[in-house]
Amino acid sequence: MTANAVKEGYWYGQETVAVEVLNALRDYRSAEAAMRRRTGSSMGMGETDLLALRYLLENERAGRDVGPKELAARLGITSASMTTLVDRLVRSGYVVREPHPTDRRALVLRPTKGSDLEVRNTLSGMHGRMLDVAASLSRGESLVVMDFLRRIREAIDQVEPDVKPTGQN
Known part of the structure; x- marks a missing residue:
């Protein structure tokens, strides 16, 4: 268990590998959002x-x-x-x-045709690096990752939009 699994997460003090996985997923999402901001800014x-x-x-x-x-x-x-x-x-x-x-x-x-070219030029290096990482997975590892991401997406899609925070009427 890494020391930051509980400190940086909001998983209410749970110390499990699942918390580490969810923190890694949050870290990825933060990195992706930062990349989109940088890319958008450069464009x-x-x-x-x-x-x-x-x-x-x-x-x-x-x-x-x-x-x-x-x-x-x-x-x-x-x-x-x-x-x-x-x-x-x-x-x-x-x-x-x-x-x-x-x-x-x-x-x-x-x-426009120019927008497609500009996006490709701006993102091609990053896309290549991401593809290299994905290609390094075995078929079995790929299936596990895809299944995990599908199930996480389904769990997120089940969030009810009108749920009020605790303590609010």
Whole structure:
């Protein structure tokens, strides 16, 4: 057991390997968030902007159209915030608004060709290092990690949004 497993966690004094695993997961999530901030900063955009652009690039590669309403739902932001975000991405040259191919009242958001190239150039080194680490796992280790992450995601997805903190009515 590492000394910081209990000191840095909020797992209420439990000293188990499970706590160490959860602390390692929290450390990873913190490192990933910091990386997104650094990447966004180097590209002149905020973390939400970068998440939006990544989602648009993924859908563009899959041949799926994404409108502002879908993107707002994905990011968990209001339509007013979405308008501000899209305006910012359009102004910076990362996204264009286009008419929807079948609904003339709707818009589709598309990443520009330059945005895909810039994201790839900015993140390619990190992605290569991450792929190297994942490739170093045996097939069995990979299956264990994937199963763990799937079950952790399911546990997180079960959090009830209207639960009030203790002591509040």
